[in-house]
Amino acid sequence: MCQVDEEYNGQLEHRVTPRVSKKCVKCKENTAVLIIRAGDAFCRGCFKEYFIHKFRAMLGKNRVIFPGEKVLLAVSGGPASSSMLSQVQEGLSRDAPKKLRFVPGIIYIDEGGASGQSMEERERAVAQLESVFRATNYHYHIVHLEQVLSLPSSVLDAGSSATEKPQTGSSYKAAVDQFIQTKKNQHPDLSVENAQSHLSSLSMHEVENGVTSPITPEHTQALQKLFASVRTLTAKEDLLHTLRQHLILHTARTQGYTKVMMGDSCSRLAIKLLSNISLGRGASLATDTGFSDPRYGDVVIVRPMRDYSSKEIAYYNRMFDIPSVFIPGLDTKAQDKASIQHLTESFVTKLQTDFPSTVSTIYRTSEKLHTACPPQNTNTQPFAKCLLCVCALDTKLGESHCQCTKTASHHRNVLYSLNKSTCNFILKLVFLFPNHINISTYPSLLLCYSCRLTIKDMVSERTSITSHYS
Amino acid sequence: MVSLLSLYLGGGAELLFGSVKEHHVTLPNQSEPWDMKQLLVWIRGNMLKERPELFVQGDTVRPGILVLINDADWELMGELEYELQDKDNVVFISTLHGG
Numbered sequence: 314m315c316q317v318d319e320e321y322n323g324q325l326e327h328r329v330t331p332r333v334s335k336k337c338v339k340c341k342e343n344t345a346v347l348i349i350r351a352g353d354a355f356c357r358g359c360f361k362e363y364f365i366h367k368f369r370a371m372l373g374k375n376r377v378i379f380p381g382e383k384v385l386l387a388v389s390g391g392p393a394s395s396s397m398l399s400q401v402q403e404g405l406s407r408d409a410p411k412k413l414r415f416v417p418g419i420i421y422i423d424e425g426g427a428s429g430q431s432m433e434e435r436e437r438a439v440a441q442l443e444s445v446f447r448a449t450n451y452h453y454h455i456v457h458l459e460q461v462l463s464l465p466s467s468v469l470d471a472g473s474s475a476t477e478k479p480q481t482g483s484s485y486k487a488a489v490d491q492f493i494q495t496k497k498n499q500h501p502d503l504s505v506e507n508a509q510s511h512l513s514s515l516s517m518h519e520v521e522n523g524v525t526s527p528i529t530p531e532h533t534q535a536l537q538k539l540f541a542s543v544r545t546l547t548a549k550e551d552l553l554h555t556l557r558q559h560l561i562l563h564t565a566r567t568q569g570y571t572k573v574m575m576g577d578s579c580s581r582l583a584i585k586l587l588s589n590i591s592l593g594r595g596a597s598l599a600t601d602t603g604f605s606d607p608r609y610g611d612v613v614i615v616r617p618m619r620d621y622s623s624k625e626i627a628y629y630n631r632m633f634d635i636p637s638v639f640i641p642g643l644d645t646k647a648q649d650k651a652s653i654q655h656l657t658e659s660f661v662t663k664l665q666t667d668f669p670s671t672v673s674t675i676y677r678t679s680e681k682l683h684t685a686c687p688p689q690n691t692n693t694q695p696f697a698k699c700l701l702c703v704c705a706l707d708t709k710l711g712e713s714h715c716q717c718t719k720t721a722s723h724h725r726n727v728l729y730s731l732n733k734s735t736c737n738f739i740l741k742l743v744f745l746f747p748n749h750i751n752i753s754t755y756p757s758l759l760l761c762y763s764c765r766l767t768i769k770d771m772v773s774e775r776t777s778i779t780s781h782y783s
Numbered sequence: 784m785v786s787l788l789s790l791y792l793g794g795g796a797e798l799l800f801g802s803v804k805e806h807h808v809t810l811p812n813q814s815e816p817w818d819m820k821q822l823l824v825w826i827r828g829n830m831l832k833e834r835p836e837l838f839v840q841g842d843t844v845r846p847g848i849l850v851l852i853n854d855a856d857w858e859l860m861g862e863l864e865y866e867l868q869d870k871d872n873v874v875f876i877s878t879l880h881g882g
Binding site: 335345346347348354392519580623624626627628631632639641645658659661662665666 | 792793795797798834837842846847849851854855856859874876878879
């Protein structure tokens with residue numbers, strides 16, 4: 314055997330192509346309508362059961378959502394988050410034995426200002442989504458991305474009027490400040506009940522459904538200028554993601570939500586994993602793609618859709634009429650190589666067609682990732698977090714971890730590539746979240762490697778925002 | 784034989800077809816029955832308004848586009864070799880834009 318002139322007389326195996334009459338692998342009775350994973354064919358009824366069960370199993374396996382807790386659902390209008398919304402409705406409405414019990418709210422972030430959509434298009438999309446949200450009877454919040462820039466000066470419905478100096482803000486803000494401060498000094502394992510009870514003791518106004526303060530064209534222009542100052546699409550997408558996270562977090566904090574559900578599907582997370590490695594975010598892979606993301610402390614981000622592939626979601630939405638709105642983003646119709654994220658997406662999807670286990674392999678690998686906690690002195694406060702993405706800093710600034718002993722000039726030397734105005738812009742972002750860095754006593758900037766690259770990408774011409782603060 | 788087909792585009796694929804989601808098409812007569820391969824060629828030539836490489840790649844659809852024939856996965860129907868029948872319903876959903 315295995316000689317050069319060997320003749321293979323036996324019949325070569327033919328790959329069995331499935332035929333129309335293939336039966337469902339589960340119930341073995343009905344005709345299969347969909348192939349999931351490598352070869353499992355399901356009929357319509359079994360697929361629906363499988364889909365619904367997976368959602369509840371995901372929540373049940375990772376018991377992080379407590380009964381009665383307020384959970385914010387981040388819905389972008391796309392298929393995965395719309396599917397998540399319908400699953401939550403399904404889970405909450407059932408009179409099945411294990412009914413889900415939490416209080417949901419919905420947030421939609423209108424990013425049209427950054428992706429160059431006109432006001433009419435944005436209003437149309439918002440109107441479409443509002444009709445979907447109204448049908449669910451949950452509280453919903455429509456937030457425009459422009460508000461991330463004007464948060465300190467705008468008065469939100471919850472009554473927390475933020476000012477430039479965090480210490481002289483309203484009592485609500487000071488209370489949140491103090492609450493976060495006390496939480497920082499405690500054991501890192503925040504207990505949700507403590508957070509929940511403390512937040513409920515703070516007086517918060519009930520927000521009716523609807524849009525927060527309307528935005529002006531100047532706001533939109535400021536946002537567009539900000540994004541125009543970023544050169545590469547990679548950095549733009551990264552910045553957009555960061556700003557979106559900030560807005561969601563802020564809304565969650567001010568409205569009293571302790572959990573946020575994101576609709577990242579398995580395929581999307583596999584792509585995110587690979588592109589994050591390329592972006593330099595390797596240190597925070599576990600939190601970026603894991604089920605729960607505890608980096609913000611009081612608000613935990615969970616990803617219940619992480620077990621569903623895009624195909625399953627698309628099929629379910631089509632079969633069971635889940636409304637979803639397509640909203641073009643930054644990378645719509647972009648070239649394959651336009652950004653790292655886009656290139657990774659096309660790479661993974663292409664590989665998936667020939668090797669159907671690609672996405673699940675990447676997903677399973679991501680499950681094995683754990684966060685390595687850096688050694689912390691008990692005396693130091695855990696300030697070593699990136700300003701923008703709030704992950705643990707992966708860049709060394711010196712021998713000790715305690716940043717408060719460093720001088721301002723030392724930090725400025727480290728961030729030599731940033732000029733003053735860009736620093737001010739970052740400082741402005743810091744004002745949105747004073748609980749992370751106390752600016753008056755700590756005038757320096759901490760960015761992780763990847764966020765530093767994103768900021769570096771901004772050209773040195775001043776944008777209107779930074780000139781306002783210089 | 785003349786085939787009357789209803790096409791539906793979702794998930795962002797409609798952007799390449801002038802933002803129209805539903806299409807009813809009548810395929811021109813030909814001696815052999817139409818199969819999916821020929822349909823894709825026909826769509827590329829007659830319906831796609833822009834950027835054909837975002838919809839069709841080589842012989843088949845671009846990876847990431849889910850194809851349903853009469854509400855069933857086209858992998859179960861033979862993919863490109865499936866022969867179209869009259870009044871079939873073909874759905875193209877782009878799964879590339881996340882949620």
